Amino acid sequence: MASIAVLQRTATQVRRDIVRMVHGVQSGHPGGSLGCADFLTALYFHTMKHDTRFNMDGTGEDLFFLSNGHISPVFYSVLARSGYFDIKELASFRKINTRLQGHPTTHEHLPGVRVASGSLGQGLSIAIGAALTKKLNKDQHLVFSLHGDGELQEGQIWEAVMFAAHHKVDNLIATIDWNGQQIDGPTAKVMALDSLHAKFEAFNWEVLEMHGNDMDDVVKVLDLAKSKTSQGKPICILMKTEMGKGIDFMEGSHEWHGIAPNDEQLAKALSQLPETLGDY
Numbered sequence: 283m284a285s286i287a288v289l290q291r292t293a294t295q296v297r298r299d300i301v302r303m304v305h306g307v308q309s310g311h312p313g314g315s316l317g318c319a320d321f322l323t324a325l326y327f328h329t330m331k332h333d334t335r336f337n338m339d340g341t342g343e344d345l346f347f348l349s350n351g352h353i354s355p356v357f358y359s360v361l362a363r364s365g366y367f368d369i370k371e372l373a374s375f376r377k378i379n380t381r382l383q384g385h386p387t388t389h390e391h392l393p394g395v396r397v398a399s400g401s402l403g404q405g406l407s408i409a410i411g412a413a414l415t416k417k418l419n420k421d422q423h424l425v426f427s428l429h430g431d432g433e434l435q436e437g438q439i440w441e442a443v444m445f446a447a448h449h450k451v452d453n454l455i456a457t458i459d460w461n462g463q464q465i466d467g468p469t470a471k472v473m474a475l476d477s478l479h480a481k482f483e484a485f486n487w488e489v490l491e492m493h494g495n496d497m498d499d500v501v502k503v504l505d506l507a508k509s510k511t512s513q514g515k516p517i518c519i520l521m522k523t524e525m526g527k528g529i530d531f532m533e534g535s536h537e538w539h540g541i542a543p544n545d546e547q548l549a550k551a552l553s554q555l556p557e558t559l560g561d562y
């Protein structure tokens with residue numbers, strides 16, 4: 283199990299991967315990817331029990347579903363750095379006829395990807411189905427999912443939230459990237475989410491909060507969430523992050539939700555992110 287220091291170094295390299303991938307094709311979503319780098323690094327290198335040999339059925343291991351599929355750069359980087367495929371393949375991001383499309387898909391058969399995602403609002407329903415399947419199969423492993431906070435404006439999310447509580451899907455840990463930003467601006471202006479903690483508690487979920495850009499807290503809260511499974515309630519982690527985290531001119535702004543840095547901006551970004559594991 284990786285130490286906090288190793289996880290931090292890995293997350294820094296993942297952030298380098300993100301900006302280089304998006305810059306390489308002048309297309310993609312760096313903001314949310316950078317904000318979620320610590321979480322996905324901790325999830326794959328510390329928390330989940332998973333097998334990089336990749337069995338599509340996912341029996342006998344923990345599963346992860348990325349609902350906000352537009353942050354594919356961070357997902358692809360973590361999968362490659364975990365050993366699901368060669369890190370050199372990151373250079374093919376968003377190029378035609380490659381496996382690393384802008385939103386994760388399954389027909390390219392990329393190891394680590396179990397469902398096409400990016401049509402927001404659907405991922406929680408899928409994760410619940412996988413969690414119920416594990417229960418039916420007497421598989422004691424867990425299901426994890428990640429969602430954007432703007433995604434919670436989709437009605438299907440709340441149907442799924444109600445369903446999971448009613449059916450006691452207590453082998454599910456759903457994390458919300460609570461950065462307060464979406465493509466059109468702050469969530470408070472687009473459609474206010476108000477108290478997410480109170481909302482999920484009202485639906486009878488176990489609710490935890492986490493500082494998603496503090497690796498110590500990420501690891502601590504993920505461990506706590508695992509300890510609260512199998513107690514009759516699905517678990518929600520409200521993860522406070524900063525969009526664009528790690529690059530000073532990107533941090534906290536919705537403007538970097540879906541644009542790529544130019545050559546000068548890339549150089550400035552990489553100067554703030556020391557190479558720790560070797561670039562692809």
